[in-house]
Amino acid sequence: MDNHYAIIAPCFNENEIIIQFLHSLEDTLQNLPYHFTVVVVNDCSTDNTADLLAKFSFGAKNMNLDPISLRVNLGHQGAIYQGLLYAKSLDVEKFIVMDSDGEDDPHAILSLLVHREADVVHVVRGKRNEGLFFKVAYFFYKAIFKAITHRDMNFGNFCMINRRVLEAATHSSFIHFAAFLSKVRGSHDYITFDRLKRLGGQSKMKTTGLVYHAFKSLTEYAEDLLMLFLKLFIVLTTAFVGLIGYIFYQKLFTDNAILGWASTMSVGLFNTALISIGFYVIGIILLNISHYRNTTLREPLYDKLAHRFEHHYK
Incomplete structure (x- = not known):
């Protein structure tokens, strides 16, 4: 349906953070003339994340929570893939992928909806809340990525895609979702939003994680x-x-x-x-x-x- 959107959000051991995230989504989207199915992908959490999701309900009539639990821990990118695989069965033509830790601003969804005709709409990362060393490392990562691929990597997983792109992603699979999207042929639009502070405090992404993440992105351009x-x-x-x-x-x-x-x-x-x-x-x-x-x-x-x-x- 043209007025029905799926939001895919992976999570792992987020505890109460996942509930805060869902409330922030509801506060932002509840008055819009669209329906939203929120697919929270529980990446085999070992805390009470699954119990909290089972007990949660949206008060907004235009929002539906549809949580799934992975049988094994697949990591962030694997959880996104499984979420897309599940969303493929929904009667939806537009799919929004975002993190559930609060760093992806839900208000960006309002801007995503304006670009409904594009195959892919990327949320370009504005200001970040990490330390100076992380920012410097991230700058060099983007420079190396562009030197090898001749493409800018100034966006992450936060995006909106149509069903054609979802079919391509689930058919060929991916190791790094954002890098995969950078290769997709079709129309690409870009909006810019600053990264927010993580709801539970400091971001889980450390410098070592960035290095590993960088290698995974280059694997898409093997x-x-x-x-x-x-x-x-x-x-x-x-x-x-x-x-x-x-x-x-x-x-x-x-x-x-x-x-x-x-x-x-x-x-x-x-x-x-x-x-x-x-x-x-x-x-x-x-x-x-x-x-x-x-x-x-x-x-x-x-x-x-x-x-x-x-x-x-x-």
Whole structure:
């Protein structure tokens, strides 16, 4: 339905934070002329998150809570995928993905709804609340990502997609949702909102988590990354062959002494070339493993969470 939206929000051990998040959604959306099905994906939490979700109900008539629980902990990106997989069965044409810890501003949804014609609407991240070191690391991550992929990564998972994009995401799977979306062909719109402070205090994303997250985003561009290493190998190999030819020429056809730097540089270039081709081969192996992993995770790994309060829209 054109006036029915699904909101997919993964959570893990959020406790009372998930209830605060749902109330903030309700405060923002309750007076809109649209219906919203909120699919909270409980990523196999070990606290009382599931119990809190089972007891919660929206007071707004245009909102319906539809929680699911994963059978195993799949992590943030895996939870988003399973949420999309579940939302695929809903009679909805537009799907909003956002975090449930309060950092994604619910008021951004009001702006997302204005861009209903686009295939993907990204919420570009404005100001962040992390420390200086994290911000610097994030700046370099974006610079490296753009250098390799020639695309800007100034947005996260917070977005709105149509059913065509959802079908593509659930069919091919993904390791990094935002990086996957950056490759999607179609119309892309962008809105900018500042990141809010996490409802429960400090953000869970640490610098080490950012590094791991960065590698996952580049995995979505594995072919580009592997081609970069292959080109580097070709360039270094060409330089190595040229340098060896120069050394032989100097030795056989001139009286010039062979300088020590020449042999040292040739060895260095050769070692670098070996490292580059090694990365290329390892990358191909990891790409195949990643593809196998993605295909095995396409099956539903969730159960409907027993929920006493539901609104059904026709």
